[in-house]
Each structure stands twice: as structure tokens, then as C-alpha cells.
Amino acid sequence: MKIVTIGSFKGGTGKTTIAAVLGTALTLRGLKVRVIELEIQTKPLARYQASREFADLDGPKIVDLNVSGGTPDVKDWQMTFSNTKAQAERDKIDVLIIDTSSVWKPEVIAAHLMADLVITTVTESPIDLYQIMPTDGPSMQAVRPYAQLIDLVRRHAEKAERTNFDWFLCLNRKSHLITRVGERVRDRLTEFTDESGIQLVEGLVDRVGYRNMMDTGVTPMDDIAGKPVQRSQIAARTEVNRLASRVVARLGLKVDADQLERV
Template structure:
């Protein structure tokens, strides 16, 4: 078995990398996929979510295998998980270029979460440049997106002008995403009919098509 690897990367902190890693992990596990999560962020937020998941949901992780790794161990853990998983999601830190580059190089797809703000827009290009240099396909994902507004429209226009690869699926600015993580779950588990669930499912569908998965 050789898993598909998705690296979630963004130079700017607070873009929602960990939230997307956990939510997509649950979404794909719910489809019967064997999912591996690797946390290479020293902050360890994904590790904390997984510990809560083991306590409140399932001792075995609810269909998800978790590893915390960095540096030289990252490549080793990726190789190990590739033998037992269908999909591996790597949650990367904002400022650790060596580890991020290893994860980008080993990925089949780079997801770049971006809030619709000028700061996020400016911070996104270096990650896309890294993905291009490592010859790994990338996809920008709008996250924490307000329902409407002039700023959102302006950022969308700038993205189009820059010809960035942008996902059709958009994740809204919804409390449900964070609330589910507090329970060690994904929103698909905690609130199956919520709009947030529809959004994460749409993103998972889009990724699956891109990866031929």
C-alpha cells in the first residue's frame, strides 16, 4: 500500500492548518479510508486534539493513526505510514523551512489555507513558490471566509490576477469547526447536517478527484 500524502502548509500562522487537517482526517476516515495524521508543528495542537479524541471518541483514534515527528524522523515516519494508510495529512508549522520543505517534497498535494485578507494573500506566495520548486501540485483553500463583503471580492480578484490554483470549495467562518475539535471530533461527526459539514465534504470531494483517490 502506498498512501497519498497531503501537506497542509502556509507561511502565516493562524491560517487554520490544524483545523483543516483534523476535519479532513475525519472526513476521509468516515469514508472508510485508513488515515494517518502527522504533526510537525512544535506547538502540537493536532496532537492535543488527537489526545482528546482518544479519551472522548475512541481509544484507537476513530480510524485515524497519529504521529508527531520533525527533522530527520519526518521522512522515516512518512515511509512507515505509507505502508499502512490510504491517506496521510501533514500539519506543518509556519516557520520551519527545512521540515516544511521535506513535507512539501514528499507530498502529492499541498493545501494552502488562506483567510481572505491582504496579509494572508501576501504570505501565500512563498509556499506556492516552494511547491513549484519541489514540483508538487498546490491548491489554495479559502478558510474562515465571511459570507460576503468587499474585502473577500477584492482578494478573490487578486488571486485570479495572480493565477493561483484555488479550490472551488470554500470553508466559512463557522464556530462549528472549532466546537467539534473541542470534543475530539470533526464537524461531520458532531453536527452531520451543519453547513460546515457540507463545506468540508465538498473540499474532500475536490481533493479526492484531484488525487484520483
């Protein structure tokens, strides 16, 4: 069983959307996927699951996780995740996806420490860039040095003998426009990923179709029988499949060849 942690210390970069769409794309490949929801106030993933079940659509199983009582620290959360992992292994889950929040909370750090693969979502904006890289800008200092987090998590994986550990920096919610700001951010992120030895990968384009996905449960992979598939849906499906295939290859997962015909 493999653990994928979706993180970013900037809100609204598309973590939850990626957790839902990736979880669904992997499920459609015949893998058994469970997604841990830490946003227990609003439960966007639970809503997503409910909508898909309503329409008899396949998808990952969502579970929420909370540690009750006291003020749990990173170690408490690591213990909780270890139990969750053991349970998932007993249930023959192939992939456990943990969707985190954009706050440096103990559970978010612990989720990074558990991962076989971390996916950090970033958009092509300077604000996102400054969450990742140190900057000389006066008002947009990086909250924490991201390179240090990568180093910490990587050493942790090494100690736990997770030898295939990897990290994707996922360019997400990409604009259709080619802009100078976007190009500059991309150049700086390329430098950063080269220096840190992590992978820069393409995520999802900014599309209207993703905006209400958590509520409707409808993803680009869902056909409606008898209705023609639109071009933008094919493009969206291609970007989801590209990300899912990278994850499958990186984690060495075995997909069902018959199921793969359907995606």
C-alpha cells in the same frame, strides 16, 4: 499511499483545523489516515485525538515527529519523512497528512517536497494575500515569492515522477459577510492561481463550531443519536465533504461505498 501537506506561511489560517477535519472526513470514508504533527510543543492534534477517543469517535491516528540532536536541515528532514512514508506504507496507510507550521523551517520545506498534494490555506485578508503575492504596498511585502516555492516543489515532484502532483489554494475561515476587501482578495487570488496553474478551492467558513474543535474533538460530521442536526451543522458538513471529495478525486483514492453512505 498519498501524502497531503497542509501549509501556509501565515499563522492562524486554519492549517491544523483542516488537517483534523479532513483527516476525520477521510477516515469516515473508510480510508486509513495518519496525520503527522510537527507542533510538538502544544500538540493540538494529539489533544484532538484524545478527545475523540474519549467519546469513542473514529478519527485519524496522530503521530508526532521530531529529529533530535544538531540542527537538522531540509535534507535531514526529507530523510526522516522518507522513513515515515516507508513505515506508513508498511502499515497500509492510505493517506498521510502533514500539518506544518507557518515558519519557513527546514521541516516545512521538506514536507512540501514530499507531497502528492499541497493544500495552502488562506483567509480573505490582504495580509494573507501579501504572503502569497508580491505587492507594491510599503509595509506588507511578501516574505518569500510563493510562485518560486510552487515552481521548486513542482519540479521536485516531476523529478520523483509524482505525476499526479497538485496544489490547492484553499480559501479558508471565510467570513459570512460579503465585503469589498474579501472580493478584492479573492479576485487577486484567482489571478494568482490562474497564472501559477494551481487550483483555487473553497475551504471552511468561519464558524463558532470549529473554534474549540481541537479540544473537544467534535466535528460537524458527528451526530449525537436522538438529537436533531442543526442547519449550520449541515452546512458545515457540506463544506467539509466538498473538500474531502475533491481530495479523494484528485488523489484517485478508493473509498468504501457503504461508509460513504454515512457521511
